Amino acid sequence: MSRSPRPExxxxxxxxxxxxxLKDRVLADLAAANCQPLGRFGQNFMVDAQVLADLVGAxxxxxxxRVLEVGPGTGILTTRLMDAGxxxxxxxxxxxxxxxxxxxxxxxxxxLVVGDVLESKGRLHAAVRDFAAAGDWRLAAxxxxxxxxxxxxxxxxxxxxxxxxxxxxxxECGRRLCSRPGDDAWGASAAVLQAAGSPRMVRKIGxxxxxxxxxxxxxxxxxxxxRPLPDGFTTWCRAAFAYRRxxxxxxxxxxxxxxxxxxxxxxxxxxxATRRLESLDAPELVALxxxxxxxx
Numbered sequence: 001m002s003r004s005p006r007p008e009x010x011x012x013x014x015x016x017x018x019x020x021x022l023k024d025r026v027l028a029d030l031a032a033a034n035c036q037p038l039g040r041f042g043q044n045f046m047v048d049a050q051v052l053a054d055l056v057g058a059x060x061x062x063x064x065x066r067v068l069e070v071g072p073g074t075g076i077l078t079t080r081l082m083d084a085g086x087x088x089x090x091x092x093x094x095x096x097x098x099x100x101x102x103x104x105x106x107x108x109x110x111x112l113v114v115g116d117v118l119e120s121k122g123r124l125h126a127a128v129r130d131f132a133a134a135g136d137w138r139l140a141a142x143x144x145x146x147x148x149x150x151x152x153x154x155x156x157x158x159x160x161x162x163x164x165x166x167x168x169x170x171x172e173c174g175r176r177l178c179s180r181p182g183d184d185a186w187g188a189s190a191a192v193l194q195a196a197g198s199p200r201m202v203r204k205i206g207x208x209x210x211x212x213x214x215x216x217x218x219x220x221x222x223x224x225x226x227r228p229l230p231d232g233f234t235t236w237c238r239a240a241f242a243y244r245r246x247x248x249x250x251x252x253x254x255x256x257x258x259x260x261x262x263x264x265x266x267x268x269x270x271x272x273a274t275r276r277l278e279s280l281d282a283p284e285l286v287a288l289x290x291x292x293x294x295x296x
């Protein structure tokens with residue numbers, strides 16, 4: 001997907017003359033790169049300057065900050081981040097767009113990685129892990145829908161968590177990540193992200209804010225860190241939610257523990273044994289996990 005910096009700026013790399021609409025600029029950049037939106041990469045390019053301003057604004061003051069961007073596309077958001085004083089590492093899977101960025105923004109100081117941000121479903125690209133380990137960092141991205149949840153969860157679970165994550169995601173994905181126990185959308189993904197920090201919905205985004213126009217609405221979701229996740233919590237939480245509708249001792253037993261262990265863990269975590277697993281919030285799930293996997 002693609003993003004946007006100051007679309008109205010004169011002389012922006014690859015952009016049309018001042019006064020052109022953002023969509024015109026994106027189309028011109030795609031033509032210059034000899035590229036077109038590719039469905040297999042989930043490319044829907046942002047063409048709404050206000051949405052981009054809201055996305056960057058949700059990051060706070062990023063002057064002097066290190067920012068990871070996933071899927072920079074033609075560099076619309078990238079330029080805005082750099083203009084705000086951020087040092088940007090961008091990961092782009094589309095080689096044609098990466099070649100375009102190499103001529104437009106790499107000379108301005110963009111660090112560019114060509115490849116998939118996910119080495120596997122549960123593992124980030126080595127360059128991203130190295131970037132995060134090197135110092136304070138943030139994530140800003142117009143995320144392709146099919147990688148949004150894995151990217152956000154994996155980034156939040158890194159030993160050095162981002163100071164902030166702000167990303168566009170599918171509306172239903174945003175609802176899920178910001179849901180609470182009792183909501184239909186509440187599940188393992190929300191529990192894991194909320195165990196690591198605090199997500200919030202910044203705003204809803206209409207379909208006309210993208211090119212090509214998607215079939216669903218989108219949202220900007222922001223996240224701030226809380227504490228690093230315990231080892232093994234993500235895998236354990238996903239397994240636990242397979243038994244979400246069962247009362248706690250029975251759910252824990254189905255995870256492979258005997259009844260005395262299950263009942264003792266619930267008591268030690270201060271949890272009423274008559275509750276169902278799906279009623280637990282993120283801190284309660286972390287507490288239960290700690291009693292069952294004390295070495296984690």
